[in-house]
Amino acid sequence: MKSFDTALLYVLSGTGNTFRVARWIESLFEQNGIKTDLKFIENADLPEDFKHADRQLTTLMFPTHGFMPPWSMIKFLFKMPRQKKAKALSIATRGAIWIGPLKIPGAAGFANFFTALVLLFKGYDIRGFFSLDMAANMNNLHPSLTLPAVNGICKKAKRKIEFCMSRVMAGKRLLFTLNNLYEGIVTCLIFWLIPIFPILYLIFAKASMAKIMFANNNCVSCGMCTKICPNQAIEMKSFFGKKRPFWTYHCENCMRCMGYCRKKAVEAGHSYILLHTFIMAVPVVANITTGWTNAIGDILGINNDWLMVLVEALYYIPALFLSYWVFWMSIRIPAVNTIFSFTTLTHYFKRFHDPETRVKSLVKRQKKKDIIKTDHEDMILNSNK
Ligand SMILES: Cc1cc2nc3c(=O)[nH]c(=O)nc-3n(C[C@H](O)[C@H](O)[C@H](O)COP(=O)(O)O)c2cc1C
Ligand code: SF4
Ligand code: SF4
Structure with a gap:
């Protein structure tokens, strides 16, 4: 017996991976007689979408960004209405890399745990959460995978979706799974190495x-x-x-x-970032702030590392904005643009x-x-x- 009659798929997708997975789920649900509404989160109609929440499965689907959900998904999560025991599922797609025989899985880390925790606090009945390898899309850091590699990853992902969704439809929970154990270990490692990594990443990005x-x-x-x-x-x-x-x-x-x-x-x-970091920002910040901090420290009689950090931030943040502005102005000049493009x-x-x-x-x-x-x-x- 189905444990829900309708499904609402809230989707966030950048390069289409998550949207493709959402379409697989939509077609699986429809084949099983479950009326499914696939919506991008910007089109959500809150709280209208939850009018019949008692027999509905609400699924959040998003790409992992820095072991977390992207900002817009986090904001959306906080906007979602409180519910009493409405069924919810969270699926984070992650970036796998296949180069020849080398197959590296992605890692969603804290992403699903975060959404599940927020939904739990809002009163939802968490039916499960899992991450799913799709092709890595960090195109600002690496080239696109080859088409056969992308197809291979998708084939595997589709099989996993079919397996997981059949269990969800049968009313089983997907909580204590090998997938979530792996993500739990990744999460512990991240938090152990850099306790505020996810927040730092979101701000840095x-x-x-x-x-x-x-x-x-x-x-x-x-x-x-x-x-x-x-x-x-x-x-x-x-x-x-x-x-x-x-x-x-x-x-x-x-x-x-x-x-x-x-x-x-x-x-x-990339060349701009190198220029900014090694030519403009670092030496200038180092020279100026060391002198400033020592002078301020001397005046106030404080010799405190935190003061150094604060003064550095006071300088560095405006310097960063200035640097962006100079970059933006200069790339409008075709010759400079060519240099930055080729490098x-x-x-x-x-x-x-x-x-x-x-x-x-x-x-x-x-x-x-x-x-x-x-x-x-x-x-x-x-x-x-
Ligand atoms: C900025 C950024 C950060 C990412 N961070 C991670 C990550 O922490 N772990 C991971 O496995 N994949 C990461 N990825 C890869 C994507 O999560 C993955 O390719 C996803 O399937 C993309 O889905 P989309 O096409 O729907 O946007 C990242 C991608 C981008 C663009
Ligand atoms: S990378 Fe940034 S600017 Fe480009 S489509 Fe995504 S959010 Fe928009
Ligand atoms: S405006 Fe320029 S960068 Fe944007 S899509 Fe068109 S060609 Fe590409």
């Missing part, structure tokens, strides 16, 4: 990884990246009569813009997005007002051809 993204000279100013970004994190800005994308702090590094831009124009500025690894990386997920599917469920019809809409529609 928002403050730095997004800000090194830029468009190279191949950019044709089509604006597609602004429309497909799930966080509306890209703005088109003009310079010398040309419009170019500008990455704001809303970016969560989901890699969608990089993976789907047809012109392969989105880059991550970043991403320029030589093959781009990744799930081969079966067209960008059209990722945006089609967005609110109508967000899908502005433009002359370039065909680029959105055809971008995955």
Whole structure:
């Protein structure tokens, strides 16, 4: 007997992996007579979606980012209504790497434990949680896996989904599993090595990884990246009569813009980061702050390491913003842009997005007002051809 009649799949996906998994689950549920509503979290209708929560299974699906759920999923979790015993499931996709015979699984670490804990505090009945290997998509750090590798990973993932969902539909819980033992060990290691790692990562990624993204000279100013970004994190800005994308702090590094831009124009500025770290920031911070800290320490009669950290932060944060600004201004000059483009690894990386997920599917469920019809809409529609 089924333990629920309807299913609500709340999905967050950057490069399409999680959305593909959600489609597998949707079709499995439908085959078993379970009416399923697949929704991107930005389209959630809270609390309307929970009107009949007693016979519904609510599933949260998201990519792992730094062993945690991405920021938007965390915010969404906190917005979800309190429930009395509504059934809930959490699935984090993670990035596996297959290079020839080398097969490295991903690790979701604290991601599912975090969602399950929050849902538990909100009164949900946790039916289970598990992580699932899909192709690694950190395209700002590594090139796309080959198509056979991606297909191999997906085949394995689909089998696991079929197995796990048959158990969920049969009313079994997926809590004390080998998968969760593995993730538990990873979580303990992370917290043991760097106790605040997940929070640090989330802050670091928002403050730095997004800000090194830029468009190279191949950019044709089509604006597609602004429309497909799930966080509306890209703005088109003009310079010398040309419009170019500008990455704001809303970016969560989901890699969608990089993976789907047809012109392969989105880059991550590796050479800029090196320049910033080793030429601009570190020596300047070291020289200035050592002098400042000693002087302030002398005046106040304090010789405290924490004061040093504070003064460094007071200097470093504005210096970081200034550095981003200089970078952003300079890459608008074509010659400088060329230098930064040719000296970043991403320029030589093959781009990744799930081969079966067209960008059209990722945006089609967005609110109508967000899908502005433009002359370039065909680029959105055809971008995955
Ligand atoms: C910024 C970022 C951080 C990531 N962190 C992890 C991680 O900690 N562990 C892991 O196994 N995979 C990690 N991944 C890989 C993705 O979780 C994985 O490829 C996922 O399936 C992508 O799903 P999507 O295409 O739906 O966005 C990361 C990917 C990105 C872009
Ligand atoms: S999608 Fe690519 S080509 Fe179009 S504006 Fe964005 S970066 Fe430029
Ligand atoms: S700007 Fe690109 S990487 Fe950042 S959230 Fe938007 S689509 Fe994802």
